[in-house]
Amino acid sequence: MRLNIDVTMEYQLEDPMVFLTIEAADTDGQIVIDQQLDVQNATLSWVDGEEGLGQRVWARVGGEVMRLHYRALVDVTRSDIPLAGLQAAARETLPGSVITFLRPSRFCQSDLFTSFVDRQFGYLDGGDKIAAIRDWVADEMTYVPGSSHAGTTVLDTFAAREGVCRDYAHMVCALARAADIPARYAAVYGLGVTPPDFHAVAQVWLDGAWHLVDSTRMCTPEDLVVIAVGRDACDIAFMETGAFANMVAQDVSVIAVPEG
Structure with a gap:
């Protein structure tokens, strides 16, 4: 299945440094065909995610408002394997x-x-x-x-x-x-x-x-x-800041699109 992801975010910031966890990972069961992250008036730097899975982004925003647009096209290749009968390891x-x-x-x-x-x-x-x-x-x-x-x-x-x-x-x-x-x-x-x-x-x-x-x-x-x-949500919140951030607007869209 091919999925088109489109995310827009606008937040009022007290701290210009923002840690983002929003980019699709290139990992087992999915292939990132294309993706682009735009954060207005910001300097971006990427670091590897936990367990070597995906990447996370530091954004230094040059102002009090973060405006972000993320787009991705991803092929999901994994199947829905029934859990019944799968073995737990010692x-x-x-x-x-x-x-x-x-x-x-x-x-x-x-x-x-x-x-x-x-x-x-x-x-x-x-x-x-x-x-x-x-x-x-x-x-x-x-x-x-x-x-x-x-x-x-x-x-x-x-x-x-x-x-x-x-x-x-x-x-x-x-x-x-x-x-x-x-x-x-x-x-x-x-x-x-x-x-x-x-x-x-x-x-x-x-x-x-x-x-x-x-x-x-x-x-x-x-x-x-x-x-x-x-381990839990503490590790991978979609956005982390050192001070309060107020959501102005946020939209997450995921739709299936024809392949090819």
Whole structure:
């Protein structure tokens, strides 16, 4: 599937230095055909993303307002592999880069969910367990825009049973880690995200590879474009600043286009 991504952002800044995580990554399952980032009156510099996936951008804006336009054309080549039947790896066989995603993190206190996961999903293994976790999160939670904030943790989400894509992804990550299955948070663009916005999903390590899991049920792996990955939202916010930034306008568009 070929996806056209178009993002415009306008923010009032108190700090001219902005760290952006919005460019599609050239990584397994997707090919960036073309992309362009324009930030008015700004000096840009690129750094490699976490886990060597994609790039992130420092923008020094020459003024109090950041106006940004990002465009990309991406071929998504991954298929929607069923989770059922995929095998989880023993801890001692995991690559070093994967082990970190078994541990609790700032927003995903997975160590506090071990007993719950044992009771709720203990009869399942590997991909079957992840599929059950995905479905439990989808069924138990309600998608409510504005119901969470930048400081909301998975403990808050578990109690409230509502949130946005960020909270759904945190819930899957926490429960998967509690089940001893590595899971990481992925910032993505998704076809069909409602309302249109930056999106977030989980990735789980099964059968020696990372698999995308969207418990909001808005997207499948075939219509997601990965931007960056991390332990949780703290690692890969789409924009970071050293002081307050006020959104004036923001629009994220993802549409499917004919190939060729």
